Amino acid sequence: MNKAVLGGLCAILLGCTSTLVQAETLRLANHGQAGVDAMKSTVERIEKKLGVTVEVVEYPAPDKDYLSKLLTELGAGNGPDLFSLPSTAAVADMVEAGYLAPITTEINAWEGYRNFYDVAKKLAVSPDGETYVMPYMLGIQEIYYRKDVLEKAGISTDQPKTWDDLIARAEEIKAKTGAYGLLFPAGVSWGSGAFDEGFQHLIVGSKTPQIVTDDGKLDLSGEGVRDVFNVYKTLIDKDLMPVQPLLGPEPWVIPKYEMFPAGKLVATTCGSWCYIFDWGRESKTPIPDVLKVVGTWTVPGQAGGQYVLANLAGPWAVNAKSANVELAKKALLEIGSVETQVSYAARIGNIPASKDVAKDPEFQKLTELVPIHAAAENGTFLKQAAGFGTVAEGVARATDALLRKEVDAAGAQKILVDYVTETLGEDAMK
Amino acid sequence: MAKTLQERRAERQLMIVLLPSLLLLFAFVIYPAIYSVYLSFTNEALTGAAARAPRFVGLRNYTRLFNDAKFWNALFVTFIFVLGSAIIGQFVLGLVSAIALRRRLVFRTLFSSIILLPNAAPEVVAGFMWISMLAGGDHATLSRIVSFFGLPTADWLQVFPLSMIIVVNTWRGIATAMILLTAGLSTIPQEIYEAARMDGATPAQMFRRITVPLMMPTILLYMLISTVSTIAVFGLVYALTRGGPGGATELISIYIYNQSFTAYQLGYGAAVAVIALLVSLVLGIAYVRAAKVEI
Structure with a gap:
C-alpha cells in the first residue's frame, strides 16, 4: 500500500x-x-x-x-x-x-x-x-551587372538614368554580345520573388509609386502598374530576358547560377547576398574577383531618379x-x-x-x-498593407502570363487586379 | 419474424467488432468531409482578417468557382490526365503485362520485378528522377536519346507538359493495374480457352469473346479504383511541374492545394474539394452500376 x-x-x-x-x-x-x-x-x-x-x-x-x-x-x-x-x-x-x-x-x-x-x-x-x-536584418537589392563583359564589348557601364535607358542598354548588350541583357524575376515558379525581387524594383520608380491608399486599400489599377508590366513585356518580346528557365520548377538556378557566371546573362536584380553566395566565395559557381567584375546599378525610375530597394x-x-x-x-x-x-x-x-x-x-x-551596410539608410520601400501576400501571388500570375506571351501589359494588369479582387474581395480594393 | 436471442447476440457482437472501424472512419473520413462542406460556405483563410473572424458567405465560393476559368481548366486537365494515364495508359499496358506474364516467358520473374519497380520509389523521388530525364538541355536523358536519332531536343516538361505527366503517371501505375488484372485473368478457367481453341477460335476472337466479357467485373473495379485515385494524384505531378507551365498541368488536386495553401483561401479551396468529391462520387456510382455490384 x-x-x-x-x-x-x-x-x-x-x-x-x-x-x-x-x-x-x-x-x-x-x-x-x-x-x-x-x-x-x-x-x-x-x-x-x-x-x-x-x-x-x-x-x-x-x-x-x-x-x-x-x-x-x-x-x-x-x-x-x-x-x-x-x-x-x-x-x-x-x-x-x-x-x-x-x-x-x-x-x-x-x-x-x-x-x-x-x-x-x-x-x-x-x-x-x-x-x-x-x-534586425535588411535585404538591400539593386541591379548587378557583369562589368567585365560590358567593358570587353565596349558598352557603357554608367548608371542608366531611366527605364528606357535601361532597356536600351539591354538591347545593346544583346546586339553586341548575344547575351541576355537584363533579368527581373517573374512567373509563378519564382513564388514571392516575382514581387519581392522584380515588380517592387520598378513600381517604386513608376508614375504610381505606392499601391496602398491612405485608408489602407490596395490600388492596383494605376498607370504605373501597367507601365511596369510593359517593361517586362518589352524585355520578353525583344528576347532581352531569359524566358524558358523561368517557367521551370527552380527558375533561379539557370539564370543566376549558370548564365550570369558564364556571362550569358549580363544584368539581373539581386541582393547583397549575391556577392557571397550566388557568385562569391560560398558559391558553387563563383566568379573570380567578383567584387571587381560585378558592378551594381541602382534601379532607375521611369523618368529618372535612383532606387535601392530595402526589405x-x-x-x-x-x-x-x-x-x-x-x-x-x-x-x-x-x-x-x-x-x-x-x-x-x-x-x-x-x-x-x-x-x-x-x-x-x-x-x-x-x-x-x-559598403552596402553604410548606404543601407537610403533604401526605398513600398508602404505595407494587408493583402500584400495576395498581391505578390497576383504579380507572379500576371508575369507568368507575360512570360508565356499570352497577354500584353494591360492584360497582365487585369490578371493581377482580378486575382486580388477575387481573393480579398471588393472591400480591400480602391 | 422476431429475431432469436442468438441472432440478436450475434448482431451485437458484429456491431462491437465493427465499432472501432466505424469510429475511425467517422473521425478521419466522414467528419473531415462534412467539415469541408461547412468550410466551403465560409470565407475561412489561413491569414488576413478572415483567419481571425471567418464569415458565412453562403454560395459565394460556388458562384465564384463556376465563373473561374482556372477551375474549369483544372477540371479539363484532370479529365485528360485520368483518361490518358489511368483509363488508357495504365489499363492497356497493365493488361498487356498481365497477359504476357501468364505465358511461360524467359526472364518472367525479372520482367515482373521491372514492372513493379516504379512503385518502390517514393513519388517525390520519382518526380525528381523524371525531371532529370525530361529537362531541357543536351544532357537530359530523353534529349540525348532523341538527338542520337538526329531529332531535335526540347525541354519536354515545358513543351509537352500534359503528355509528359500522363507518361510518368502511366509508368507509375502499370504495376497496380497488372496485379489487379492478373487476378481477374486467373479466375477464367483454362477449359473455356481450350474448348474455344478446339472450335477454331483465333486468339483475337478468344480475347474479344472470352477474356474481355469474363473480366468485365475486374476491369470495372480497376477502372473505379484507378479513376478515383488518379483524380487525387498530387505529389508526383507537383514535384514534376507544380501545375505549370501556366496551368497546363494544374490538376484539380493541385488547384485545391494552390487555393488553400498558396492563396490561403481555405473556404474557396474547400468548395473546389467538395466539387472534386462529388465528381468522384458520381463516377464511383456510375462504375458500380455498370458492374452491377450490390453495395
Whole structure:
C-alpha cells in the first residue's frame, strides 16, 4: 500500500516537474539550415540569460512552403513561440489574422533599437501603427551587372538614368554580345520573388509609386502598374530576358547560377547576398574577383531618379497565442543583438539593421557587405498593407502570363487586379 | 419474424467488432468531409482578417468557382490526365503485362520485378528522377536519346507538359493495374480457352469473346479504383511541374492545394474539394452500376 502511495506521489511530482520544464521551453521555428546555424550562439545566449530551454525547429523548405506550414500551425493554435518570416509582405496579413504579438513597448524601450536604421524601423511598423516584428536584418537589392563583359564589348557601364535607358542598354548588350541583357524575376515558379525581387524594383520608380491608399486599400489599377508590366513585356518580346528557365520548377538556378557566371546573362536584380553566395566565395559557381567584375546599378525610375530597394530580411516575431509571450519577447530582443546580426550577415549575406555593426570587427571581415551596410539608410520601400501576400501571388500570375506571351501589359494588369479582387474581395480594393 | 436471442447476440457482437472501424472512419473520413462542406460556405483563410473572424458567405465560393476559368481548366486537365494515364495508359499496358506474364516467358520473374519497380520509389523521388530525364538541355536523358536519332531536343516538361505527366503517371501505375488484372485473368478457367481453341477460335476472337466479357467485373473495379485515385494524384505531378507551365498541368488536386495553401483561401479551396468529391462520387456510382455490384 505504502509503495503504491509512494509511486503515486512520485508520478505526480514527475508530472509537475515536466509541466514546469515545459513552461520554461521556448520553441523557435527557423527557415533553412543557414538560419539555424546563424542562431546557434544566440540560442545558447537566450538559454543562459533567460534560464530557459530553447527548442529549434528547422523548416527546410522554399519560402512559400515554409510560410504555408507556419500559417497552418499558427491557425491550428500550435505554432512555435518565436518564428522568422520569409518576407515583409507576409507581416500585415499575419497581424490582421491575430497571429503576431505586438512588441512596440518592449522594442522602443530596448537600448539596441536606437541604433537601428530608420528605414528598418519604418518597415517594421504595421498599418495599425504597432510594431510586431524585429527588423534586425535588411535585404538591400539593386541591379548587378557583369562589368567585365560590358567593358570587353565596349558598352557603357554608367548608371542608366531611366527605364528606357535601361532597356536600351539591354538591347545593346544583346546586339553586341548575344547575351541576355537584363533579368527581373517573374512567373509563378519564382513564388514571392516575382514581387519581392522584380515588380517592387520598378513600381517604386513608376508614375504610381505606392499601391496602398491612405485608408489602407490596395490600388492596383494605376498607370504605373501597367507601365511596369510593359517593361517586362518589352524585355520578353525583344528576347532581352531569359524566358524558358523561368517557367521551370527552380527558375533561379539557370539564370543566376549558370548564365550570369558564364556571362550569358549580363544584368539581373539581386541582393547583397549575391556577392557571397550566388557568385562569391560560398558559391558553387563563383566568379573570380567578383567584387571587381560585378558592378551594381541602382534601379532607375521611369523618368529618372535612383532606387535601392530595402526589405526586412527574415524578420522575427512572437506568436500571440504563445504560452510564454513575455519570455518570447525577451528572447526576441536577444535576436536583435549585434552579435546575431553579424552571425546572420556572415551566413546569409543580408545587411544588419543596426548602425553599430559597422564597428564590429567580425562584420568588418565581410568586405562585400560593408559598403552596402553604410548606404543601407537610403533604401526605398513600398508602404505595407494587408493583402500584400495576395498581391505578390497576383504579380507572379500576371508575369507568368507575360512570360508565356499570352497577354500584353494591360492584360497582365487585369490578371493581377482580378486575382486580388477575387481573393480579398471588393472591400480591400480602391 | 422476431429475431432469436442468438441472432440478436450475434448482431451485437458484429456491431462491437465493427465499432472501432466505424469510429475511425467517422473521425478521419466522414467528419473531415462534412467539415469541408461547412468550410466551403465560409470565407475561412489561413491569414488576413478572415483567419481571425471567418464569415458565412453562403454560395459565394460556388458562384465564384463556376465563373473561374482556372477551375474549369483544372477540371479539363484532370479529365485528360485520368483518361490518358489511368483509363488508357495504365489499363492497356497493365493488361498487356498481365497477359504476357501468364505465358511461360524467359526472364518472367525479372520482367515482373521491372514492372513493379516504379512503385518502390517514393513519388517525390520519382518526380525528381523524371525531371532529370525530361529537362531541357543536351544532357537530359530523353534529349540525348532523341538527338542520337538526329531529332531535335526540347525541354519536354515545358513543351509537352500534359503528355509528359500522363507518361510518368502511366509508368507509375502499370504495376497496380497488372496485379489487379492478373487476378481477374486467373479466375477464367483454362477449359473455356481450350474448348474455344478446339472450335477454331483465333486468339483475337478468344480475347474479344472470352477474356474481355469474363473480366468485365475486374476491369470495372480497376477502372473505379484507378479513376478515383488518379483524380487525387498530387505529389508526383507537383514535384514534376507544380501545375505549370501556366496551368497546363494544374490538376484539380493541385488547384485545391494552390487555393488553400498558396492563396490561403481555405473556404474557396474547400468548395473546389467538395466539387472534386462529388465528381468522384458520381463516377464511383456510375462504375458500380455498370458492374452491377450490390453495395
